[in-house]
Amino acid sequence: MARRTQADRSESTTGEIVDAAITLFGRDGYPAVSIDGIARAAGVTKGAVYHHFDGKTALLRAAFLHQEQRRALLLREAAAGSPDALAAVRAGCAAFLHSCLDPAVRQILLLDGPAVLGWQEVREIEAEHSVALLRRGLGAAVDEGRLRPGDLGIRTHLLLGALCEAGMLLARHADPTAALAAVTREVDALLDAFATPTGA
Amino acid sequence: MARRTQADRSESTTGEIVDAAITLFGRDGYPAVSIDGIARAAGVTKGAVYHHFDGKTALLRAAFLHQEQRRALLLREAAAGSPDALAAVRAGCAAFLHSCLDPAVRQILLLDGPAVLGWQEVREIEAEHSVALLRRGLGAAVDEGRLRPGDLGIRTHLLLGALCEAGMLLARHADPTAALAAVTREVDALLDAFATPTGA
């Protein structure tokens, strides 16, 4: 037993490489991390990295995707069990901000991702995960009559931009967890911009 | 006449270096630009660049500062002559979005700046220029009773984040100038979030 098939090896190796990439990129930032450093942290050599990934940007892409999928999962969990769509959106926003307490999330998802992969690609990836949840939530809230109709695409992006900025804002506070409450409050107030008069 | 003093030479050389940096960084992005490339575009050698600037990041810092000062100037001009503070904020937001039609502004101020200089430093620079205008405008609108009071620091950042995201959003439209109208409309709606019930 315990036969190490090639697929097993490949999968575990790529997994460790991605883990190392997330750790190093998340801690030191993309430009300060060398591929040799990632390889060393993963216990392999640069050759192994280049066998599994096309290059340094592909490495960041994998790290970004991993973090983004995880964030989408957290958003889903936070929104589950909400009484209505607007409450789900509020819970999702709170979870979004909470995820930004992780420095690696800020570094990879908010800073290096857009700069290295480009804004366009980053938003396309997010549009399939966390941002899709946000957008669907806003749409459902409109359907429920809790939010005023409007251009949902633009509105989602405005909210996303505010959330990303708020997430970075948390980091520079001495006590980010305490700041989380104040920021969440203002974000809730912002959501009221699109609420129907009766819905407040 | 036309005595070229050393201070003159120094000033004009640094000016051309910064101009070249803005052009190249703005077109190709920070990582794809070499210092030799900037030096060549400025008509000097790498030695001259390193004589005037501490390194590549200092070069981006100078480009960032230049663009940011220019943006602050545009915001001031746009807001001048507004009947009240809230109108001034709306005009400033529109001008902010308009400035994002320039690819170099997006690349340097929105993408490379935060990634290379760090979010903290970027926001500190902006806090002395365009963001100061935004914040003072919001404060004045609160004083005039047009906006609900609240945490002005957080609120300014939420608005800034939404504006930056909206600015990037403009770029991927086939006709950015047309999209500008739709985005500006939604941003105005967002400002209503903080407007007093009577102020709408």
Place this chain on the structure above:
DNA sequence: TGACATCACATACTAACGGTACGTAAGTTG
């Protein structure tokens, strides 16, 4: 006004890093 100091660069070089070429052992398939 001539000697000397300083400034504004140019040139030559080093070290590090992204990426490629190639070799090899382990695994897979007919």
Place this chain on the structure above:
DNA sequence: CAACTTACGTACCGTTAGTATGTGATGTCA
């Protein structure tokens, strides 16, 4: 078991950020 593929390791190349040093023009002072 032979032919082939996969999963790496090793050695190398080109580029680039940064440094060390040289040089000529400019400013200063006796």
